[in-house]
Amino acid sequence: MSRARLARRIAALALGAALLAAGCGRRDGQSSGMSLWQLQGRWSRAGDGEVELASLRGSPAFLLLFYSTCQSVCPALVHDLQTIAQKLPPAARARLQFVLVTIDPEHDTVPRLAEFAREKELDPARWILLHGSSEQVSELAAAVGVRYRPTGSGQFTHTIRIMLLDRDGVEREHWDGLDRPLDPIVRAATELAERG
Amino acid sequence: MSAAALTLAALLAAAAPAVGMKRVPGGSYTPFIAMKDERPIPVAPFELDERPVTNAEYLEFVRAHPEWTRSKVPRLLADESYLSHWAGDLVLGSEAAPEQPVTFVSWFAATAYCRELGKRLPSEAEWELAANPPDESAEAKAEAERRILAFYARPRSVLPRAGVTPPNVYGVRDLYGVIWEWIADWNASVVPMDPRGGASAQEFCGGAAIAAREPESYATFMRFAFRSSVEQHFALHHLGFRCARSAP
Numbered sequence: 326m327s328r329a330r331l332a333r334r335i336a337a338l339a340l341g342a343a344l345l346a347a348g349c350g351r352r353d354g355q356s357s358g359m360s361l362w363q364l365q366g367r368w369s370r371a372g373d374g375e376v377e378l379a380s381l382r383g384s385p386a387f388l389l390l391f392y393s394t395c396q397s398v399c400p401a402l403v404h405d406l407q408t409i410a411q412k413l414p415p416a417a418r419a420r421l422q423f424v425l426v427t428i429d430p431e432h433d434t435v436p437r438l439a440e441f442a443r444e445k446e447l448d449p450a451r452w453i454l455l456h457g458s459s460e461q462v463s464e465l466a467a468a469v470g471v472r473y474r475p476t477g478s479g480q481f482t483h484t485i486r487i488m489l490l491d492r493d494g495v496e497r498e499h500w501d502g503l504d505r506p507l508d509p510i511v512r513a514a515t516e517l518a519e520r521g
Numbered sequence: 522m523s524a525a526a527l528t529l530a531a532l533l534a535a536a537a538p539a540v541g542m543k544r545v546p547g548g549s550y551t552p553f554i555a556m557k558d559e560r561p562i563p564v565a566p567f568e569l570d571e572r573p574v575t576n577a578e579y580l581e582f583v584r585a586h587p588e589w590t591r592s593k594v595p596r597l598l599a600d601e602s603y604l605s606h607w608a609g610d611l612v613l614g615s616e617a618a619p620e621q622p623v624t625f626v627s628w629f630a631a632t633a634y635c636r637e638l639g640k641r642l643p644s645e646a647e648w649e650l651a652a653n654p655p656d657e658s659a660e661a662k663a664e665a666e667r668r669i670l671a672f673y674a675r676p677r678s679v680l681p682r683a684g685v686t687p688p689n690v691y692g693v694r695d696l697y698g699v700i701w702e703w704i705a706d707w708n709a710s711v712v713p714m715d716p717r718g719g720a721s722a723q724e725f726c727g728g729a730a731i732a733a734r735e736p737e738s739y740a741t742f743m744r745f746a747f748r749s750s751v752e753q754h755f756a757l758h759h760l761g762f763r764c765a766r767s768a769p
Contacts, residue, residue: 358597359596464632467707470753472708473709475709482711483711
């Protein structure tokens with residue numbers, strides 16, 4: 326059995342186990358199959374080795390697909406998330422994770438992402454910057470309906486979307502575009518964090 | 522699963538020859554709807570299934586991977602229409618002939634199927650290059666365009682068997698005239714549906730820079746519009762797939 330095949334077997338077993346776990350612990354049976362954290366594969370976390378998405382279960386999270394060399398909207402989106410983080414009540418802030426996934430794994434290497442996190446002063450305890458293969462990124466983007474396309478000059482055209490996930494990794498709400506107030510997002514996140 | 526069913530699976534596997542793959546020479550692909558700075562994309566030689574994946578072939582896959590049966594598939598990865606034309610989890614039934622292209626499958630399912638066979642979905646560049654051979658005559662191009670538009674316009678109920686249309690210059694069949702097909706980078710299709718801008722354009726960074734090339738190729742535009750409007754967990758009546766792999 327090749328290593329890739331073996332890895333897939335293991336992944337399939339893990340998926341089964343994850344689904345079982347999700348099925349047992351859930352209040353809302355309808356959405357048990359909707360967790361983003363069921364997606365397979367190992368991701369590199371800037372500054373902290375490798376993780377599986379399943380390890381993100383347990384805390385509600387903001388999710389943003391971005392790339393660090395973005396010249397237009399991504400800096401504004403990251404800044405918006407930082408503003409949201411500041412506006413959250415401390416208890417809610419301590420419960421939320423901020424998951425940033427690069428759509429440009431070729432250029433956003435793990436060290437580059439770590440540097441980006443330092444530049445932006447993102448708290449390593451709450452901000453999780455992930456680097457995966459282009460296939461993993463494509464699959465995650467597909468699961469959340471985010472579209473992206475290289476423009477040919479190192480930039481991407483992409484969906485502008487901030488997503489809010491519950492503690493099981495199920496998307497509860499998303500906000501598109503840049504022209505939207507932050508307070509409703511803060512409120513939604515606070516409610517989700519307080520509900521646990 | 523009963524022993525009888527297992528035996529049947531083995532018989533089916535033995536009876537059905539694996540789909541042939543055709544070599545498509547590499548080339549240069551200029552996206553129909555290109556971004557402002559988007560340049561022609563070099564495409565390496567690759568191999569493409571000569572016809573779409575059939576119900577019988579997909580059934581084998583589902584037997585081996587029960588997590589992809591319609592009762593078990595997570596909703597994140599396929600909507601409630603997934604394999605809805607089959608009679609059961611492992612039964613094709615009267616609405617799904619073994620030799621018809623499998624449809625009502627999501628992008629995630631198609632991706633998993635190809636991966637299992639050591640293949641992958643073709644990229645947009647590969648699919649479009651295979652479907653629009655650059656060395657094809659103007660006459661052949663016009664004929665293809667006519668057939669495609671006729672297909673896109675036809676209300677369809679019953680799918681033909683896979684591999685029924687004449688092969689193109691690469692020996693690949695059914696790229697037009699049977700089903701729509703998933704591609705690997707489906708979510709790279711970003712077409713602002715309202716060309717005047719407005720709300721939809723604002724949801725994309727850089728969306729205003731999109732400009733269509735060759736406006737006369739309406740069929741290609743239809744494919745781009747279709748891809749940009751279909752989400753990847755959708756399972757649709759006339760949307761199937763075929764697999765590709767890089768040339769050795």
